[in-house]
Amino acid sequence: MINTLPAVAAVPHPQEPFIQKLLRAEALLPDSETNVLEVVGILKSYGVVLDAYSKNLIYIADHQFLVLFPFFKYFNGEVTLPRLLRHWWHDRINFEYAEYCMKTMLWHGGGQLDAYLDSDDFLQRCRAAIAAKIKSNPAMRGLNALFSDFLPEQVRQMVYYSALGQFWRVMSDLFIDLSDAYDAGKVQTIPEVVAFIKAGLVAAAANPITYSVDIAGKTYDLLPKSAGLTFLMDVAVPYVEAVFFRGTPFLGTVSYNAQAYQISADQSRFDYGALYADPLPIGGAGIPPTLLMQDMRHYLPDYLTAFYQAQGRGLDDVRVKICQSFQKSMFCVTSASLQGLLPYPADTQDSVEQATNHDFLAGWMTRLATSRLDIVQL
């Protein structure tokens, strides 16, 4: 006699409703008039801020190459007394936030960009640029001789400055275009917002990511087009992974204790990113996401300011409200990214492809189980 285990009914994924929504080209965020207003409004101000971040990141990558003490890196080459005073007065764009994101990407790596930066090809190009840059600087040459990995690592960081700047250049224009479409009545629902963003990401997906610097009249290609690095897979996906999902345990508004093993030893299991961030500050030092909220506050469209004004404490807690709206918008961007990255078309009729798509989304949704997904549904 053969004993067999009884058949076990398949247990649906705990986030199955969200998986089905994504497959139906809907969003992780519920569709409502106020959600659309918040998401589009906040993405408009985010677009303005990203424009500034992007320009500054590219300026630093291009003009502060191997400047070890870049005192005026946030001035984009215009160092004047009024700008200096304004900088010290702190009524300015917090470019530090952009750098935090860049460093988070550098730290988590991922994609072909990370792999290329560890290749011999890159190292050769890097050493050539370094040699040209420090040729007449004995101190730097001494430093390079003593610590031969130091300057290449600085160059890798410069690459990330440039890559993130190029990525945000596209995203900034995309979000401003989205706002224009909303103002023109072409976008009215959350699924339409997601579809707009997805279309923008797909359109830019194959854009090449390159980086070169000019030293003494000669151009050094550090990320040549031949490396085959592209916008979506080599920058956008690592960015989403690093900034939306993993984040950094020390730069948020919650303090974690590494000695008490509150932080996973496995970097891939980090969940301190924007989708998990707590919008309520807890006496932190004002580091992300607070800096970004301060920046976006300056560029809120009037309708969003009026919306915030009418809620609860009005504009007294506007940064918290901005953070909540921003988080909603990031769930829309995540929805668009996941739909754009589906292995097969969402409407495929092939059961194998459907299963593959489902498994792909289930993997991501498992990671989102502890995110703020439940809160944004309310």
Added chain:
Amino acid sequence: MLSALILIPLVGALVLILWPGQLEAQTAKVVSAVSLGLTLVVLLLLGSQFELTTPGLQFEELLPWIEPLGLSYRLGLDGLSLPLLVVNSLLGLVSIYISDPKLHRTRLYYVLLLVINSAVAGAFLAANLLLFFIFYELELIPLYLLIAIWGGARRGYAATKFLIYTALSGVLVLGAFLGLVWLSGNSSFDYDSNLAAALPLAQQMTLLVALLVGFGIKIPLFPFHTWLPDAHVEASTPVSVLLAGVLLKLGTYGVVRFGLGLLPDAWMALAPWMATWAVISVLYGSLAAIAQTDMKKMVAYSSIGHMGYVLLAAAASTPISIVATVFQMISHGLISALLFLLVGVVYKTTGTRDLTVLRGLLNPERGLPFIGSMMILGVMASAGIPGMVGFISEFLVFRGSFLIFPVQTLLCMVGSGLTAVYFLLLVNRAFFGRLAIAPPTATPQLDVDLPRVSWRDRAPALGLAALIIAFGLQPNWLARWSEHTTLALHQPYQGFVVGESRFAPAALPATVAETILIVPAVSPSSAADAAEVYLP
């Protein structure tokens, strides 16, 4: 002029009763506030004419009433009652200010508040034992109604319990007064410090025990305290402010005025037991406070602990400890009023006082950062942190009592340390961490959106905090009014203090200024000499 302090609130109450037509809450509030504001003006006038160097009663008023019973309408003011009268009017004003403008039965509510104010003023002013008793009992009914009508869910239970306990307190106090006068062969109940001089010690002790238990219920002291936490929890915030800030002081005032002032021989005999009772009350109150999860109950148990200090200081009956009783009464009045006020704001804003669900209220964007800061200031003052009046009062209590009852004083100091423990627990649980009104284990953690606290609601807390700091930095602003009265109260106890002191009598300073400013100490030979030497 003293009668004005009793009559003005009564006239205010009468105006409210006779107010034609529908009485708007705002109108009732203004009439009540004006009445108590006028009493403050009267107190200011009295203060300007008050003779600091006169230890006895001033501005006396006498109106024969029911002479066969020995009852006369005799009022007087001294350094013991003046500060308490000011606190009564001040906290009465605060209570009126913070009263809910949407109350039902507005007319009755404000009338009762004014009657309480009048009755308490009468009790502090009465220079006739029966008259004191009448006023002492008179405040029970309005307070019972205030809890029973405008209280919380278990208001009926709390109000009845309060009434039973305090009525029993009244019976014991009345019995002691009757016994005191009849046994001494007097026909008048007028206050006279020599009333019990001829009584044998056993009779004096019996009377004192009755008084101590009677006033011990009111203070309240362990084990007669059980009505207080219930009353506080069920009472609305303005009533809690009055209850903690003023009404409990009737008990400590009675102990000092009638126990210490009328029965010195029995007092000296029972003092070590009273000091031990004080220790038990302080430690019990503090330990019970640690176990509480309701913010208001924690502050209520803290009151039981802090009232014990008054008994310790009174038992020691040194010049410093007696002035410390006044300081502790005023200090506790201001600090507990502030704490109850803040707990009230937290409750109004969050809908709960449960320390297992309140967290992170100091959150700068969405929490109650101002209220939280005031709460931290209040608990620091209560724990005796220097720079605030709580430190001065506790320092005086301990400094004045240590030489007489070192062990009991040290144990009470443990109670002071426990104050820091339970209030840090309160602050840590409710004000630090991630803002939430849910248990830490709840998922998901919602984004709390508390309404803003207006400056109107912040103002009374700010005023009380300013007084707490002002008297903490300048204690003589308060001590100068009471020192001569308390030195006179000490006079019968000089031999006792010298005899009981484990240290040289010269080590015991005579005045607050001397204690705090560390001027070389000289023991006074008499209250009058002391006044000349230490209080120019």
